[in-house]
Structures are given as structure tokens and as C-alpha cells.
Amino acid sequence: MKVHVIGIGLIGGSMVLDIKNLHPEATIYGIDNNESHLAEAIALGVVDAAATFDDLATSDLVIVSVPVDVALIVLPKVLDVIGDNTIVFEVGSTKSPICEVVANHLRRRNYIATHPIAGTEFSGPSAAIRGLFEGKTNIICEVEKTTFKLQEKALELFKSMGMRIRYMDPKSHDKHIAYVSHLSHISSFMLGKTVINKEKDEQDIFDMAGSGFESTVRLAKSSPAMWTPIFKQNNKQVVKTLEEYISNLSKFKELLENEDYDAIYNEMQSVNKIKEILNGMHIKK
Amino acid sequence: MKVHVIGIGLIGGSMVLDIKNLHPEATIYGIDNNESHLAEAIALGVVDAAATFDDLATSDLVIVSVPVDVALIVLPKVLDVIGDNTIVFEVGSTKSPICEVVANHLRRRNYIATHPIAGTEFSGPSAAIRGLFEGKTNIICEVEKTTFKLQEKALELFKSMGMRIRYMDPKSHDKHIAYVSHLSHISSFMLGKTVINKEKDEQDIFDMAGSGFESTVRLAKSSPAMWTPIFKQNNKQVVKTLEEYISNLSKFKELLENEDYDAIYNEMQSVNKIKEILNGMHIKK
Structure with missing residues (x-):
């Protein structure tokens, strides 16, 4: 062969x-x-x-x-x-x-x-x-x-x-993958950017960042040469997922500003079901 | 003892x-x-x-x-x-x-x-x-x-x-930890929410989500009972980090809408140094 x-x-x-x-x-x-x-x-x-x-x-x-x-x-x-x-x-x-x-x-x-x-x-x-x-x-x-x-x-x-x-x-592929892959990469890159911008002294990041941050920011190590053309080709879908993500983050910020902690609790609890979804991924491998 | x-x-x-x-x-x-x-x-x-x-x-x-x-x-x-x-x-x-x-x-x-x-x-x-x-x-x-x-x-x-x-x-602790821990949790919870909201049929998430999504959304499994009071006590700092994160995401979205792919490439490349920072975390353990 x-x-x-x-x-x-x-x-x-x-x-x-x-x-x-x-x-x-x-x-x-x-x-x-x-x-x-x-x-x-x-x-x-x-x-x-x-x-x-x-x-x-x-x-x-x-x-x-x-x-x-x-x-x-x-x-x-x-x-x-x-x-x-x-x-x-x-x-x-x-x-x-x-x-x-x-x-x-x-x-x-x-x-x-x-x-x-x-x-x-x-x-x-x-x-x-x-x-x-x-x-x-x-x-x-x-x-x-x-x-x-x-x-x-x-x-x-x-x-x-x-x-x-x-x-x-x-078309369905490109729409769905924008949510479960392309958006994750942007959320991770921008999280990395936010923290790097703040912590000019990198020692502070390194001292206080735990495994949670590491996991969330892992995709920010990805290759720009690979990802730029992906974002270009899937531009419309990616912009749409990003709009929804920013809107959800903005609503969460509003709940914090209004000190509506019951709603904040409920928001997090309703997303907790991601556990079962991710477990399902492994069980059905 | x-x-x-x-x-x-x-x-x-x-x-x-x-x-x-x-x-x-x-x-x-x-x-x-x-x-x-x-x-x-x-x-x-x-x-x-x-x-x-x-x-x-x-x-x-x-x-x-x-x-x-x-x-x-x-x-x-x-x-x-x-x-x-x-x-x-x-x-x-x-x-x-x-x-x-x-x-x-x-x-x-x-x-x-x-x-x-x-x-x-x-x-x-x-x-x-x-x-x-x-x-x-x-x-x-x-x-x-x-x-x-x-x-x-x-x-x-x-x-x-x-x-x-x-x-x-x-005070410094609470300010820094908002960036490297509290913000990661919100970014993860809202990513989970965005995808769950979209994919009413959970089978689609489960079929298409890879290890990248799993890593980025891991913290969305965290306990609301533990995290709600953390967000309450560190409200001001968390709101501030969230504002900066949303602003960075919005700028990235604008670059996509303007199809400015050189700038998108540069954004990602400048965040890539998170690699060395995270490696530093491990080397200096």
C-alpha cells in the first residue's frame, strides 16, 4: 500500500x-x-x-x-x-x-x-x-x-x-462545529488575552493559576496559521455563536451587578447538566 | 494529634x-x-x-x-x-x-x-x-x-x-484570583450554556464535541452552592474581569465582521505566549 x-x-x-x-x-x-x-x-x-x-x-x-x-x-x-x-x-x-x-x-x-x-x-x-x-x-x-x-x-x-x-x-457540520469547537477556541484565546493584559508581571499568573485556568485556556496555545483560515471560512457561523456567547456573558454580568444571586445559582445549576452530556461522550466512545 | x-x-x-x-x-x-x-x-x-x-x-x-x-x-x-x-x-x-x-x-x-x-x-x-x-x-x-x-x-x-x-x-489575592480562577469559571459556565441552548438535541453535542470543548467547559461542572457565594463576595472584581473579557470578545467579533484576518492572526499569536507561562507553572512546581 x-x-x-x-x-x-x-x-x-x-x-x-x-x-x-x-x-x-x-x-x-x-x-x-x-x-x-x-x-x-x-x-x-x-x-x-x-x-x-x-x-x-x-x-x-x-x-x-x-x-x-x-x-x-x-x-x-x-x-x-x-x-x-x-x-x-x-x-x-x-x-x-x-x-x-x-x-x-x-x-x-x-x-x-x-x-x-x-x-x-x-x-x-x-x-x-x-x-x-x-x-x-x-x-x-x-x-x-x-x-x-x-x-x-x-x-x-x-x-x-x-x-x-x-x-x-x-452546512450542518459547519454550523454545529462552530458551537462545540470554533467558539471554544475563541473563548480560550480571549480568556488568555484578558489575563495576560492584566497581569503585566507574569509571575503573578504563574503563582496563582491552578488547573482550572490551565484547562480553560489550553486551546489558546493553538496555531494561528491553522485557525485564522477556519474562522475565515466559517465566519458567519462563528460570528453568530460569538454573539450568543457574549450575550450570555453580559446577562451573567447584569445578574452580578443586580446582585441577583438566586438567578446566578440557577444559571450555573442549569448548565451543570453538561456533566451528564460529557459523561455520555465517554460511555458511548 | x-x-x-x-x-x-x-x-x-x-x-x-x-x-x-x-x-x-x-x-x-x-x-x-x-x-x-x-x-x-x-x-x-x-x-x-x-x-x-x-x-x-x-x-x-x-x-x-x-x-x-x-x-x-x-x-x-x-x-x-x-x-x-x-x-x-x-x-x-x-x-x-x-x-x-x-x-x-x-x-x-x-x-x-x-x-x-x-x-x-x-x-x-x-x-x-x-x-x-x-x-x-x-x-x-x-x-x-x-x-x-x-x-x-x-x-x-x-x-x-x-x-x-x-x-x-x-485585597491583592481577591483581585488576582478573579482573573485566573473566578473568570475562568464564568467563561466555562457561559460556554456550556451557549452550546446547550443551541443544541436542543443533546446527541449533536455528544457526537461532535471533542477534547477541546471538554477541556474548555470542564469548570461548568462546578458546584453552584460553592461558587455563588464566591461571586457574591468578590462581586466588584469579578464584574471588572467580566467587562474586560466581554470587551476582548467583542473586539474579536468586530475583526471577524470586518474580515480583518491579519489582525485576527496577530491576536491569536500574541496570546500564544500563554504556552510559556503555563510551562513555567510546571517547571517551577
């Missing part, structure tokens, strides 16, 4: 580590604009060798794992040069623009639009880890547009990585 | 578990208004036996670990009945009101105002765990108001639990 990964970072790198583990006979080829990332990926054993787009005609599987703005350019180019039976994944955090851009491509049926909901706040080849996708959800969009035989192979691979599969149309 | 813990939850319970581990000869007595918590704490072996306020005269150490509004009533009562050499800790997340309420108490010198910055999102006796304070910071306020001999004993105990000690005046 010949596998090509274009953009060797957290998601693409982790995916090929799993593939190599499941299929030791597979050869993993890397393509990356960033020469030092490519060299690092080879040195770390994440990929076996470098490749170019010319090699994709004989590839069994191409994984496109680049920032979502770059994917809009790279994916059509990939589809232009692959073979009849090459499967192509693209794993970005927005799905409508990418599905639109290849909607009429002659090789649309070789492409599977996926979003494996997995990750850490780290990036680059050194962030790749085996088992990242175990127990995680993989959203597949427009599955009906992919050739059945290639669908089957892809599903088998996702399942062998331990992923749960869910099907969704691209 | 006779130790009494008043309010046997996450903090008080974890503290006596450590004490029992470090001093196996110690007898741990529990006092709790909640009969079922008391019974549960005994059944779990967190405390050895139940006690009453009448027993405090012969206690070596009393730990007051109740919600901060209850502490304002309980701590003076405790100081009324303890012996000459009894040490009293109180471990709440606000320090100005409690320090004011006992400022002129005849036994002020037996009291150490502390805030061990440790915790999880769980509560009650079953949340108590050994080693919770290892590597964590303990803020002590107005240390000069405690008898030197009792200070020494308390510090020895905190250090044997693995805590780093920092001294701070109550």
Missing part, C-alpha cells in the same frame, strides 16, 4: 502513524511545502520518504491535511493527478467551502470529505501521536458522492483506527 | 487524607451540617469519627472548608471555642471578607487565612483525593497576624503536603 500525506502535522502525521501500525507493509510518503517539517517528519519516522505530486498517480491513499485555505487549492490539484482507484481524504475543520470547490471535479468520487474530531493544542510533525483517533468521532460529509468501493475501504480504515462514524451534510 | 475538619468536601477531605497519610497517629474528626456527607465521609475513611463544636477546645488543628458565605459565620464560632494552641485554617477562594470578619477576634492569632490553589470540578466527600496539593501553590494572607509558633507548624504541614507558599494581602 502506498500512502501519501500532504501536510505532515498533528492530524496527518497521527493518521499515518496509525496506518503504518495497522499496515506495516505500507510505505508512507510525505509532501510538505515546509522543508524542515518534511525533514523532521522523516527523522521522526512519521513518514518513510519525501514525494511530489507526480507520484500521486500510483497512490492508494492520499491524505490532505493542510490549513483549510490551502486545502481549497491543494485538493483540486490532487484530484487532477491521482489514479482511478486512489482514495483521497481531506480532514479540515470546515466542510462547506471544500465540498463546493470540488463539487464538479471529474474525480469527485475519489474524495471523502472528513473531519476527525480529535486533536491536541500542539502542531507540526512532532505533535503526531499514535492512537489519537481511538474512540473519537469522524464526521463524513456527502458520503453519497464517493464511489461505494472507495467508501468501504475508507470506512474500514477509520474503524480500524477506533473511530465512530457520523454522517452529516457540510 | 487531633484534627477536626468542618465541611468534608473536595478541599477539606483531601487535606485530611494527606494529613492522615503523613501522620498515621492522627485522629480525624468530621463536622458537617449535611448528615449524609458526614456518614459518607466516615464510610469512605476520609474521617475517623463525627464530632461537635464542643470538642474543638482540645483540637490541635481545625480546618474550616465550607462555602465562603458559611465560613463568615463558622470561623468566628470556631475561634470562640478552640484552645490556646489550636491552629485554624480556612481555605476559601476569597480572602478579604473573612479576614475582615475575624480581624478583631481575641483568637485572631490562632487563625491562618489560606487559599490552596488546587481542586477539581467535583465536590462532596467522594471528591476527596490524596496528593491533591502536591506541587500546588498555597496563598497565605496576613501571615503576620498569626502567632509565630502556629505559623511554623502550619507551614511545615503545607510543605509536607508538597505545597509552594506565597504571601499576599487579602
